[in-house]
Amino acid sequence: MAYKEKKTITTIVTGIAVLAAYCYYSFGSTIALTDTDAILQHQAITMLKFIGIGIVAMIVIQILFHILYSISLAIASQIKTGNCNDKEIEKMIALEVVEDERDKIIELKSLRVGFVFAGIGFVSALVWLVMDGSAIYLLNIIFISFSLGSILEGFTRLYYYSR
Amino acid sequence: MKNKCTITNKIREHRFFASEMTQQQLAEKTGVSRQTIIAIEAGKYSPSLELAFKIAYAFDVKIDQVFSFQMESDQND
Numbered sequence: 070m071a072y073k074e075k076k077t078i079t080t081i082v083t084g085i086a087v088l089a090a091y092c093y094y095s096f097g098s099t100i101a102l103t104d105t106d107a108i109l110q111h112q113a114i115t116m117l118k119f120i121g122i123g124i125v126a127m128i129v130i131q132i133l134f135h136i137l138y139s140i141s142l143a144i145a146s147q148i149k150t151g152n153c154n155d156k157e158i159e160k161m162i163a164l165e166v167v168e169d170e171r172d173k174i175i176e177l178k179s180l181r182v183g184f185v186f187a188g189i190g191f192v193s194a195l196v197w198l199v200m201d202g203s204a205i206y207l208l209n210i211i212f213i214s215f216s217l218g219s220i221l222e223g224f225t226r227l228y229y230y231s232r
Numbered sequence: 233m234k235n236k237c238t239i240t241n242k243i244r245e246h247r248f249f250a251s252e253m254t255q256q257q258l259a260e261k262t263g264v265s266r267q268t269i270i271a272i273e274a275g276k277y278s279p280s281l282e283l284a285f286k287i288a289y290a291f292d293v294k295i296d297q298v299f300s301f302q303m304e305s306d307q308n309d
Contacts, residue, residue, distance in 0.1 A: 071267050164256065169264035170280050171271060230267070231275060 072138065072165035073172065074230050078126065081135045081223035087123040088216040094119070095209060105204070112208050119212075138162070175229040183222030190214015238302045243273045246291040246298060263288040 095115055141162055147153045194210035247253045255273070259266045262283060271277035272287070279287065288295040 073264075073265075073267070164260065165265065167263070167265050169268050170283060171264070171268045171277055 071230070072162075074213045074227060076131070076134060077223050077226045077230070079130055081220055081227075083127050083130045084216060084220045084223065087119065087126055088213065088220070090122070091115075091212070091216070104181075109204055109208070112205050116208065116212050123216075153188070175226055178229060179225035180223045180226040181217040185218075186221050187215045187218035190218065233286065235304070236304045238304060239278050239299060241272065241299050241300070243269070243287065243298060246293065250291055258287070258290055262286040 091184075095112070139158060139162060143153050143158050146158060191211055191214065193214070194207045197210060198204065198207045243258070245260060247255070255269045257265050262269070263286070264283065268277065268279075271285075272279050279286045284295055284299055288298045291298060
């Protein structure tokens, strides 16, 4: 499995973990508020918090992944050749990280899939509201559909890389 | 009637004649990842014209010596 596939798997796992944490926090907690505006405000704050958490988690996990990947390459080089050269490891990583035209095409294709899914989620949320659904669920449907769209984007990317 | 185009390549053959050049070496020469070279060689990905020229340049041959194009007409449509 190549560097990019491993990186995509890491992104997917992070996305799933953040979404699961959001669902647990959002649906698991009971709110003592009665005013609709206050409930919506509370929900909006929760969503903003989790957007921040998601961004920070993604950055931290990508950095950790990069460090662990470098260590794994160093160990593999040590076992194979008997010595571990820093410049050699840097060169190997630079060759793996290079983004070419195929990566850009795969990115565009997977982004399209993600956006379509998020768009369907957004329209579904509006339909939900038209059918006298709760505004809190509208927010949840939008947030979850965007998160699932991002996860689906990762799976699409994996599919195109493995094809 | 639809026309289906097939692009085939002789990258493996040219790598062999270039002192068994590795896919990694070709990737370095053309500025792409090894995975892209693998995909092109296996016919799973058609490179851009620029990359096709770079690959041919890496082997020091003309582009039509590496890539060939065939147009097949589908009579069913």
